[in-house]
Amino acid sequence: MKMNKFWLLSAFLVFVLVLAGCGNGEDDTADDGAEEDATETEEDGAEETTDDGGEAEGETPDFLTLLTGGTSGTYYPLGGEMASNISNETGIQTDALSSNASADNIVDLQNGEAELAMVQTDTVAQAVDGEGAFEGEEVDNVLGLGSLYPETVQIVTTADSGIESIEDLEGMTVSVGAPGSGTFYNAEQILEIHDLSMDDIDAQNLDFGESTGGIQDGNIDAAIITGGTPTGAVEELSATADLRILPVEQDKIDELIDQYPFYAEDTIEAGTYGIEEDVTTVAVMAMIAVSDSLSDDVVYDITAAIYENADSMAHARAEDITVETALDGVGIDLHPGAQNYFDEQGVETD
Template identity: 50%
Template sequence: MKRKQKFLMAAFVLTLSLLLAACGGDKNADNGKQSGENDGGKKDYGIKFLTIASGGTGGTYYPLGGTFATLIGDATGIEANSITSNASAENMASIQKEDVEVAFTQTDIATYATEGTNMFEEKIDNVQGLGTLYPETIQIVALKGSGIETVADLKGKTVSVGEAGSGTRANAEQILEMYDMSVEDVKARNLSFDDSSTGLQDGTIDAAFITAGTPTGAVEGLSATKDVIIVPLDNDKIEALIEKYPYYAKETIPEGTYGADHEVETVAVQAMLVVRSDLTEDLVYDMTKAIFENTDKIGHAKGELIKTENALNGMGIDIHPGAQKYFDEKGVKAE
């Protein structure tokens, strides 16, 4: 009888030990999982899909958008994709409607959106900056032999001033203003970059305003078959424009661009990425890191201009805490 009791007691102790070991193993397994991770070992950012609003296929946003989607997807495990759009102003509206999570825009358009001015009837209050990227050059494109050599020559001509409500349209209005003109002084057409290129090629328009990083795909395509010129801005007009609208900066288009044999003086705003303010700090931090630490993987020429140390310059709107955390770690300050 005593032997049986000893046997039962030993069995009980052994069973209890196994149970405690199993519990301890489960606890250690849980502790081995990083905070915020899901069962797949990836962080749980609260979303599984992410959409980047870029621009038209003839601009610079479109190819960059595809690259950024790949970089973000590889870094986070989120299914990221880039979609075409009418660019800056439409992208800000898409952020407001929560149709997209990330968007390209111009710094001037981002400012208008958060202030509820210009083409925005109300403030967009759910957007924050991720980082500025590179200069968006205002290019007034015409064909050689068109008789258009100065901005003043645009008067009475058929001119694409950008799509309705676009950043390009706002740039055209402000530059024409410096020359005591308005869009009513030209035969204005609201065309995309690709349609502007086609219009110049077939002669249905005389000139086009195009705001994009140079070289711009649509203009490069045109210059392959036609001799193009970029109409320069006069220095005094550039100074007056910057004084009234401080988000502009003087910009020089290098010799050789589109086959030109000389430099062209014009102005630029900054391209930037914005995000919805409800995205988590972890997600935006990892997105920012993925982009700015992999610029060597950007095939477009503008990749050389996208630098961490410049990413806060000219932003003009509040930065997302996740992006701010990354730039703080890098010691980046706005100039």
């Protein structure tokens, strides 16, 4: 009986010791887990802080938007090809979107609704200076990436319209471009030089396709179209009608350039749209404007993608997109990323 009590007491003591050991193990595990959680939290916090700081200095976006113009003009098809090259070369998905072109594109860049835009050099210069359509409202967050090609002012009518000069537009129904487009402001300036205004014509705010469609249907008499030649909508019209492109006379060209230095003399060559003789006119440059929110590295890569792959594009105006002429007519500050690229190529700023 005494032996039985002894064994019972021994077993009880062993059981207590085992329980104590288990209890200490659970406490250690809980402490270890708390320490690991605390360590992970501190590390996560440190990583988050580092990442946020890095993104603020040079974030690479997943997507980019390139604003172009109307689907019947030059901007849209050419912009689509450039967007493809940017996507392929940088790995950043870039989409080309149709728009009302220059002035509206600048406003969208200013408001952060896009990162890249095709614009006219004259319009973006006015925006930065707070002139023209941007009177008193300077745009201070849009920079230049580079120029592309000459945009020719084409004053289009039909051979049987009876309109032979710009002065003959008085009293006529004339498309002057979509509201907010560079074409609209070119129309104002061309009319002004010829002692006319929007009040002297029946002005219609139509895009290129609507303009040439209106001429074909007889609803409008003429259209002022600023775009790289040949412009798709005008080519389509020339397939169904004999066209006349109104010239800008030399004295008016000189007067226009004197008052608005961003213009240059230009020629629409015989054979274009089926015309029989060269037509003298004026042009501004198309260019790429960019939001200053993009990092230098991203803009450097975009610039390289555009100018080093222009020969892969099918559009006729692509042959004008060269590194050597990329700074022609750019009247605003370049983005540092674009400046770095052109510095490496040995291209000097005008």
